[in-house]
Amino acid sequence: MPSPETSPEFEALLDYLKHYQGCDLTGYKRSSLMRRFEHRMRSIKIDSYQCYLQYLQQHSEEYLALLNDVLINFTSFFRDPDAWSYLANEIIPKIIAQKQPNEPIRVWSAGCAAGQEIYSLLLLLAEILGIEACLERVQCYATDADAVAIQQARKGIYSELEISGISPNLLKKYFEQTQQGYVFHSKLRRTIIFSQHNLEKNAPISKIDLLICRNVLIYFNPETQVSILVRFHFALKNTGFLFLGKSEVLVNRREIFTPVDLKHRIYTKGLHLSVEDHLSINPKSFRKPLTDRPLPIQNYFWQAAFESSPNAQFAVDLNGYLIAANEQANLLFGLTLNDWNRPFQDLEPGKLVAAHTSAKITANRRVLLKNIEWNTSQGTQCFDVAIVPVFNHRKQLIGSTLTFVVQGVTVSLEAWQNAGSRR
Numbered sequence: 001m002p003s004p005e006t007s008p009e010f011e012a013l014l015d016y017l018k019h020y021q022g023c024d025l026t027g028y029k030r031s032s033l034m035r036r037f038e039h040r041m042r043s044i045k046i047d048s049y050q051c052y053l054q055y056l057q058q059h060s061e062e063y064l065a066l067l068n069d070v071l072i073n074f075t076s077f078f079r080d081p082d083a084w085s086y087l088a089n090e091i092i093p094k095i096i097a098q099k100q101p102n103e104p105i106r107v108w109s110a111g112c113a114a115g116q117e118i119y120s121l122l123l124l125l126a127e128i129l130g131i132e133a134c135l136e137r138v139q140c141y142a143t144d145a146d147a148v149a150i151q152q153a154r155k156g157i158y159s160e161l162e163i164s165g166i167s168p169n170l171l172k173k174y175f176e177q178t179q180q181g182y183v184f185h186s187k188l189r190r191t192i193i194f195s196q197h198n199l200e201k202n203a204p205i206s207k208i209d210l211l212i213c214r215n216v217l218i219y220f221n222p223e224t225q226v227s228i229l230v231r232f233h234f235a236l237k238n239t240g241f242l243f244l245g246k247s248e249v250l251v252n253r254r255e256i257f258t259p260v261d262l263k264h265r266i267y268t269k270g271l272h273l274s275v276e277d278h279l280s281i282n283p284k285s286f287r288k289p290l291t292d293r294p295l296p297i298q299n300y301f302w303q304a305a306f307e308s309s310p311n312a313q314f315a316v317d318l319n320g321y322l323i324a325a326n327e328q329a330n331l332l333f334g335l336t337l338n339d340w341n342r343p344f345q346d347l348e349p350g351k352l353v354a355a356h357t358s359a360k361i362t363a364n365r366r367v368l369l370k371n372i373e374w375n376t377s378q379g380t381q382c383f384d385v386a387i388v389p390v391f392n393h394r395k396q397l398i399g400s401t402l403t404f405v406v407q408g409v410t411v412s413l414e415a416w417q418n419a420g421s422r423r
């Protein structure tokens with residue numbers, strides 16, 4: 001097989017998966033990815049990437065089998081027990097202590113595989129808070145890119161071998177022994193929201209107190225790891241904690257996370273995000289050309305200018321979905337990454353525009369709306385809004401930008417200046 005650096009056939013295979021199956025594996029490290037593909041190819045007696053590409057094109061069921069092999073989902077209850085003890089003794093009590101007695105506690109296991117990780121955490125929380133309080137206060141999210149793993153996780157049924165890391169008294173308290181295997185406590189299980197979620201692509205869950213993402217980042221190249229870490233920064237509350245796997249090191253050259261305990265890979269939020277961090281988030285890099293050429297300086301410059309403009313700006317695609325909002329727009333309308341890819345008309349600025357014009361946002365002509373009033377609990381603001389169509393190099397309409405210019409602009413410029421000096 002050719003080396004990872006020199007395999008156009010392998011890149012063609014990844015290109016096919018990205019464009020025809022909607023599965024983008026290009027952010028994964030090539031060496032481990034190639035090993036997994038080869039493992040799968042050997043099992044069906046195929047010895048070249050080219051032949052495997054043909055096989056994938058002719059056998060629709062092969063795609064799922066490949067994903068199962070590639071997104072290897074080994075896991076176990078309390079994997080690395082020392083780190084879990086530290087979490088139970090040092091971190092969970094801190095999270096509880098900083099809350100009001102009935103305030104919700106939100107946790108997210110990202111890359112949860114067959115669920116052992118989120119059940120380990122829920123079990124610890126139930127031990128510390130008591131089952132009743134846990135049912136009332138704890139909101140759990142468990143996500144994975146692999147749909148089969150999520151189905152398994154949702155069932156919460158484990159074999160004798162799988163539960164071997166759990167002490168007999170916890171097993172008795174939190175599992176029911178059935179003919180199918182050991183089933184996790186049904187009431188507690190129902191507090192978990194399981195969903196298929198791709199860390200590279202999908203918007204992060206927000207206001208999280210504890211984010212566990214163990215043994216997942218290792219599969220990604222440094223650029224993708226940075227972009228996922230920026231999303232995690234968005235996901236966590238300022239007081240939240242990030243718990244990574246034993247063999248994972250943070251690759252971000254800016255310290256957006258600071259270690260609480262390096263040995264056990266537990267971090268809190270560090271520096272604020274900068275424009276550069278925002279730019280590393282994937283929706284933008286998805287629009288990169290297929291070749292891995294670095295972003296031309298002009299593109300970089302225009303992206304940065306868009307992000308740091310003193311006016312709130314939005315980019316909306318032809319279907320009316322928000323595809324980008326700059327920092328000023330986020331500040332003004334309280335938007336988060338979760339709002340990206342939502343219909344613009346459902347968001348506050350979209351409603352405001354719709355109340356003042358019946359024109360389609362993505363049309364061939366420019367529209368200027370004057371003196372638009374926005375009433376909020378903090379008072380009334382007045383904007384002029386410019387809606388400008390955007391065309392590609394073939395002069396086809398691809399969407400539009402909306403710029404909100406605040407009247408009495410000195411006020412907004414001050415806010416903008418302060419935001420800049422905080423960075």
Ligand SMILES: C[S@@+](CC[C@H](N)C(=O)[O-])C[C@H]1O[C@@H](n2cnc3c(N)ncnc32)[C@H](O)[C@@H]1O
Pocket residue numbers: 071072073074075076079110111112113114117143144145146149197198199200213214215216219245
């Ligand atoms: C080795 S398992 C880790 C399971 C668990 N976190 C643990 O440490 O025991 C890696 C998991 O990451 C998931 N994964 C891989 N790529 C992903 C992506 N882009 N988004 C979300 N999950 C992903 C895989 O499906 C797999 O279940």
